[in-house]
Amino acid sequence: MDWQTKLDDTRQGLRTLNKAIPDTAQAFGALGKSVKQGGVLEFKHKEFVALGIAVAVRCDDCIGLHVETLVKAGATREEVSDVLAMSIQMGGGPAMMYAAKALTCFDELTGG
Numbered sequence: 199m200d201w202q203t204k205l206d207d208t209r210q211g212l213r214t215l216n217k218a219i220p221d222t223a224q225a226f227g228a229l230g231k232s233v234k235q236g237g238v239l240e241f242k243h244k245e246f247v248a249l250g251i252a253v254a255v256r257c258d259d260c261i262g263l264h265v266e267t268l269v270k271a272g273a274t275r276e277e278v279s280d281v282l283a284m285s286i287q288m289g290g291g292p293a294m295m296y297a298a299k300a301l302t303c304f305d306e307l308t309g310g
Contacts, residue, residue, distance in 0.1 A: 199258075199299075199302075200306075201262055201265075201302070201303040201306045201307060202306070202307070204258065204259070204262050205262045205263065205266060208259040208262060208263065211259075241271060242268065242271040242272070242273060245264055245267050245268050245271060245273070246268070246273070246277070246278075246281045248260070248264045249261065249264040249265060249268060249278070249281055249282075249285070249300065250281050250282075250284055250285040250288070252264050252296075252300070253282060253285035253286075253289060253293050253296045253297050253300055254285050254288050254289035254293050254296075255289075256289075256292055256293075256296050258296075258299065261296065261299060261300045261303060262303055265278070265300055265303045265304050265307060266303075266307055268304075269304065269307050269308055275301075275304060275305070275308070275310060278300070278301065278304050279301065282297035282300055282301060283297075285297055285300075
């Protein structure tokens with residue numbers, strides 16, 4: 199899977215959905231903004247939590263978006279790998295398969 203193409207397709211799908219349900223999309227966007235600002239956890243740590251959940255619930259699109267955000271936030275491969283290990287512990291065998299996808303995504307988006 200080409201993760202950059204996957205991200206482009208995800209964004210296009212979200213734009214289409216947002217046009218169909220603008221009030222819901224705006225409310226969801228406001229929720230996302232509010233949980234990422236303030237609080238005790240740093241933004242990058244909140245994104246680590248989001249990535250862990252994305253792996254555990256097996257959401258390819260979520261993995262791509264959160265890995266991309268973590269790359270931009272300066273996350274290292276070692277940090278992402280540590281989060282993926284915890285995701286596997288919480289999600290079992292299926293999470294291990296999606297953790298592999300997440301690490302492949304990280305490597306592709308960082309040229310690693």
